[in-house]
Amino acid sequence: MSDMSIKPYFPFCRVRFERQSVSPEGDLARIKARPDARFRPMCQVCRAPAHGVHSKTRRALRDLHMGAATVWINCEYRKVYCSCCQGARVEDLFFFSPYQRVTKRLARYIHDLCKVLTVSEVARHLDLDWKTVKDNDKVFQEDEFGATDYNGLRILAVDKITIQKGHKYMTVVLDYESGRVVWLVRDRKADTLRFFFKGMTEEQKKALEAVAMDMWDPFIKVIDKVRIAEKKKAETTELEVYKGAKYLLLKNRRNIRTAAARAHLQRLLDMNENISKAMILKDYLKRIWSYSRRGWAQKRMDEWCALARTMDNQDVTKFADMLERHPYGILNHCDYPIHTSKLEGVNNKIKVIKRKAYGFHDQRYFSLKVIQFFHSN
Template sequence: MSCIDDISEFGFWEGFFVAHWERREEVLWIELSGHDDRHLVCDGCGCDCRSVHDTTRRVVRDLPILDAPVLLVVPRCRVACPNCGPKLERLPWLDRHARLTRRLVQSVVRLVSVLPVSQVAAFFALHWSTVKAIDKRHLEATLPPLSAEGLEVLAMDEFALHKGHRYATVVIDPRRKRVLWVGNGNSRTAVRPFFEALGAAGCRRIRAVAMDMNAAFALEVKEHCPYAEIVYDLFHVVSKYGREVIDRVRVDEANRLRDDKPARKVIKSARWLLLRNPENLPGEAAKIRLAELLEANQALMITYVLKDDLREIWRQPSRKMAIKAWNEWIRRALASAVKPLVRFAKRLLPYRDGIISHAKWQINTSILEGFNNKIKVIKRMAYGYRDSEYFFMKIKAAFPGVP
């Protein structure tokens, strides 16, 4: 008992000393008593008080001592405040009406930043909802508000929230690598709250926004950001080219060769060979196989060559050179006589300005692909989130950006 009395003198429970302690079924119960000369402060106005109105006893959880769970029996005083009337006494280690000490709350916050809520709850023997509520309150208090200060460019993308084509939209500052906003849905209505939160003055500061070929995003940016240029991302355009042109031509050519089983099998099994960039081919054998395939099939040769040439538009150092590369690519695509390629080129025409804008604004959504991978890890660690607001706050906390 003397050891516990000594511990109390180190300020673990400022203003109180240990009056009694005992172990009950592996739980350490510590009864505290207030020092007669302690400084009484009103929790409402913060003024000094001289008298106590009344006292109640409250059971409070604290951090374990030597691996033993700790329950404190704390006398909670209501002081006779001259300004507020009867009011709770302010304690530096225990919040108003709290059943957990600040030490325990801070430990929960530190641990839940790296572990799932369920594991932290099990570690501290707390209910899952208690740990979640602690973390959510901490995030609400510490996450910075949305600010347009120094913000000139944005990047927007969507990610899968749940199975069944349910999506959320994330908006980032690509230069500072921080998440600015996350919201449910990927429609115009869904992303509008971001621009409303940014404000009219903030929207006027935006000069460029990188995105995929999402018409809803583009229309909303044009409505709210009058000086912003749309910048379409290379990855999404080339990915669309792979699905709508290369895959379609490969299937058509395989069907044309249905009577030639060996040739058909070669083309049918060449999907990833054709979709890979030349520099990413796995070994010399793959390069030889690709060269033989393209030499034997003219339609695949045309679509493969134009896929690589399409990427060159994003590599131009000036707007003038980007326009030249665009015009040349469109001319060759329309003259190719490969129906899926011609169809894709015509569909791409309305996106011309956004593709060419990349020469001026060297931004893209590739950083968002990395963000999306980490978002998947956050979601997987928790086995999913039922509270979208909490999930979105966890995402923002994971990407605070660089100064």
């Protein structure tokens, strides 16, 4: 008689295995198990010894493959009375969690696979529903990255990323020095960031020295408003020049690659004085960030604001007023020459993560996946 046993492959000390069956093709194995009577039942929630059995039931649990065979464990378990929890609870057999349909070790395997594969790829590989895969991976993600890690933060970078059409954004907070994504949450409002800082202790807030934020978007909108206003005033014969000019005006000139595009831009600038002035202001504004002394930067910013007002354009004047009200954003750059280019690279990687998975229906899960990616890279 053979002494071989499957017990070593199932080191679950609080259960006994009664029988097994394997399909003729060898691709499906079913194992029947029940609680080991030598152990007193234990509450799944508080781990306290139970004082009585409420009822018995069974559950089919997927386990790790054994060779080519898909393994199902049909396990009996008890609901017990727990005096600590003051009610009936599922007993703790240690190898599965309440309301889960997979064993803990299979759940861990799913989580490990999700680090390198998409949810749909893992689901196909294990022949599981994609929601089961996602939910199991999310449990591990919440345990490891669910709480925001504020430790060691000195310099931050903050930006937004588009997640859906229709102006749907998420706010990204990056540890500028380590490249770690600290926080990723829906919306880009002031209250969104207040919620982030609310989670910090006073000591952690005092440790922050600088935050890099993109001020370029507001001026990009100003340039586009100037273009639209000038287009409305243009004669019919000039309208052709304005077509396709939006992104030519917003790009840096060195990024305009083709000769046709450069000629198109030059024709527009030669034809319209106000648009030409707006482009000059755009190039002049970028130079202010090259100064390392606050006095020189302040002087050049005052000159820029005075020059901007000569355009006699309401939108440009409003932007100049905004700069004068908040000069510290630029002047602080003299002390901390940081910028959001590092965050732009991070945003591109985040888009790749989203595109690889064909989008994420669960934004919380998406945030956790991004934080995990940058934590391990």
